[in-house]
Amino acid sequence: MSMRRRRKMKDKIVFGMIGCGDVTERKSGPAFRKLPQTEMKWVMRRDEKKLEDYAKRHEIPYFSTEVLDMLRDPDVDAVYIATPPHMHKYYTVLAAEHKKDVYVEKPMALNSDECREMRKACEEHGVKLYVAYYRRAQKKFLQIKSLMEKGAIGEVRSFTYQYLCPVPQFDPNRPWLFQEDTSGGGILYDVGSHMIDFFLFLFGEPSMVSGKSGNLSQALSVEDVTTGFFLFENGIQGTMNITASCGIREDLLTIAGSKGALRFSIMDQAPVSLITDHGTEIFEFEEPEHSQMEMISMISDAMLGKTNVEDSGWNGLETQEILEAFKFGKEVFFRNKD
Structure with a gap:
């Protein structure tokens, strides 16, 4: 050691x-x-x-x-x-x-x-x-985790996530972004990695994942559609879909619990909806001055x-393994951190 x-x-x-x-x-x-x-x-x-x-x-x-x-x-x-x-x-x-x-x-x-x-x-x-x-360090997502831990929606059962956007345009400031040999993949690797890590942050250690990706539009040389399934050690199940060749935009995660649900976006600071039989409560958040400011403060x-903030190399590795499972159409089982 x-x-x-x-x-x-x-x-x-x-x-x-x-x-x-x-x-x-x-x-x-x-x-x-x-x-x-x-x-x-x-x-x-x-x-x-x-x-x-x-x-x-x-x-x-x-x-x-x-x-x-x-x-x-x-x-x-x-x-x-x-x-x-x-x-x-x-x-x-x-x-x-x-x-x-x-x-x-x-x-x-x-x-x-x-x-x-x-x-x-x-x-x-x-x-x-x-x-x-x-x-993991932004106020919006810490609030979501806190609501779950306090039992605001009861016991968490499942989640569904959908992210839709048009085919990404070439960015001259990041010409490498959708070149597989430099970036690893397409939207799945660019923003999907954030989504997957967030699921690990919320739901804990994964037990099994499986998925499939495809390039249906052929507009770029990388995947534009990905669907994945998650099973966590605590029994929570979930699905995610990324379609990066759609005519509309959508970013919506629904977390279902025994007493209600949470609905919100992952890729921006839009409000969070807490829905129970008592009605809907809305939580609003300000845009951070700089997206990584809270994270840099925390790790520093x-x-x-x-x-005491645990190194995130392990979670980074798990996220990478899930990216690969979804990209290459594999079923992956997770055991421990050894």
């Missing part, structure tokens, strides 16, 4: 960022500057012109096209890996070898084998590994030793 390294007493975590694309402009990057317990000292990107521009705009003092310049800085406690998924394993292992905690974008990697290698490297070098499934406190 590996030993966690002891961090000297300090009041903030110094981060370095690997990759600084579109997601870091609004969802994550500014949070590191605004939170009191974090500091972004370094940023690394291979495109030197874009790198320098990003560093200046976000007031990051050090920048380099060479990742080792960052990793060899003893002031750096942790790295935020915001590259396309095909580079997640490489940079995670390299960061772990340099004794840096890791916060990596989703999906965790291209495949579950890479996820296992990432977990192994972090465990062997005694560093923490967190995956950016940030709904854990890195400082202020709170």
Whole structure:
């Protein structure tokens, strides 16, 4: 068993960022500057012109096209890996070898084998590994979990989820997004990974999953329709469908319980409906200033030793295994965390 390294007493975590694309402009990057317990000292990107521009705009003092310049800085406690998924394993292992905690974008990697290698490297070098499934820290989704735990809908029985959208348009800021060799897959991997992780957050450990994906529109080279079935250890059953070639948009999760139901969206901050025989109660939420701000705050406190937040590498691996089951039409059984 590996030993966690002891961090000297300090009041903030110094981060370095690997990759600084579109997601870091609004969802994550500014949070590191605004939170009191974090500091972004370094940023690394291979495109030197874009790198320098990003560093200046976000007031990051050090920048380099060479990742080792960052990793060899003893002031750096942790790295935020915001590259396309095909580079997640490489940079995670390299960061772990340099004794840096890791916060990596989703999906965790291209495949579950890479996820296992990432977990192994972090465990062997005694560093923490967190995956950016940030709904686990947002107020809306914590409220939903709290309502369930307090018995607002009684015993949870099942859930159904449907996500519909038109064929995604090419994004020049993320040209790799629907290229399987760099992203792992289509909408299933991009937003479906968030959905699957959220189900694990709400319902616990999975027992079995099965699913099927297809490319019915042929508009892109990746899947556009996915249907999956979940069975959890506590007996809860559920289904999800993603159709990314539909003429309308919909995002609706219904959780059925013995005394009522919860209905809400996963991919935005729209209100949550609690429905019982007493009527319908609506819970409203404000849009976070930055989507990942609460998550970055939570993991940074854990890195400082202020709170005990379990590494999310295991959940990241489980999510990846479910993605693969749905993508390749497999039935997968889960046993334990060994």
